Amino acid sequence: MEVEVRLFATLRSILAKEDRGVGIVDIEEGSSVDDLIEYLEIPRDIPLIIMINGQRKSEESLLKEGDRVGIFPPVGGG
Amino acid sequence: MMDFSNEQLQRYSRHIILQDVGVEGQEKLLKSSVLIIGTGGLGTPAAQFLAAAGVGKVGLVDADKVELSNLQRQVLHHTTDVGKLKVESAKEKINSMNPDVEVKTYPYYLTSQNIKEVIREYDFVIDGTDNFPAKFLINDACVIEGKPLSHAGIIKFGGQVTTIVPGGDTPCYRCMFPQPPKPGSVPSCKEAGVIGVMGGVVGTIQATEAIKYILDKGELLTGKLLTYDALKMEFRKINLKKRDNCGICSDDPEIKELIDYEQGACEL
Secondary structure (H helix, E strand, C coil): CEEEEEECHHHHHHHCCCECCEEEEECCCCCEHHHHHHHCCCCCCCCCEEEECCEEECCCCECCCCCEEEEECCCCCC | CCCCCHHHHHHCHHHHCCCCCHHHHHHHHHCCEEEEECCCCCHHHHHHHHHHCCCCEEEEECCCECCHHHCCCCCCCCHHHCCCEHHHHHHHHHHHHCCCCEEEEECCCCCCCCHHHHHHCCCEEEECCCCHHHHHHHHHHHHHHCCCEEEEEEEECEEEEEEECCCCCCCCHHHHCCCCCCCCCCCCHHHHCECCHHHHHHHHHHHHHHHHHHHCCCCCCECEEEEEECCCCEEEEEECCCCCCCCCCCCCCCCCCCCCCCCCHHHC
16 A cells, blocks of 8 residues: 655655655555554654644554655754 | 833834734833743844843853854854853843843753753743753753743754643643654754754744743644744644653653753764
């Protein structure tokens, strides 16, 4: 299935080849956000805000075809 | 009501004619106090606009001295200030900009031991720090002291900002991110770089939030994380709720004492 992923701040380079942090990710049916994080190789020691279709969700949430997933890391610079 | 001098009426005339400010609002600003923690990329533009706006007392916290590599974005510091304490450099500029503003400087780092007594003196806190240990410490201290806070972070071409008013339904920084990332897992500006204007945009948003809070006008960025992507020139606002099991702002918080997290080696 395909989901639309938007990565923010320091994570956007993970999808650098796509449109600056935005990309369609083809992931196995029945995958969770956790699986997506694994697939994108986002480091596990960063706390994340996960938004699915505009609602905050947990990393255990299951994904479905066409979901819009936004992943926000904290930004520490000043 | 306070007596405005002719100079003050002129200085603040563009505020006074605003329906949402007026003489009453300007008086509120002149009687208010804002603490700015970190006088760097975020803190200097925030300090500049708050001082110009006539916020009566501005506290500046920073132990660092001005370096040449700061000047690309920390616009209150000039080339001749290199080597000077940042809080002193900022104080000089504010004093010359607006004599109505009392500037109090704290040329040291805030820790779990001293932060509460410092923030207690102020109506509003602006987090302009450049590291996660400080950001979590400031959040936790403001929640404990019930002090409103503008939190922000900037990196590369991006920034994020939110406002926290403890005691109500507002999520705190820990509701958004339960704990700091492992040291070194998220790069700092020193490692990743930051476009100079970023602090100007985001720090000015922080100053705007402080002014709106003081005036009690408009809607604050409470319960919202505003993200700014300068490359796409895109602002996004995401709605966030308070977390029932938040370590600091829930009914039965796990954190009883403030924590001094370890700084990543590369951030020092």
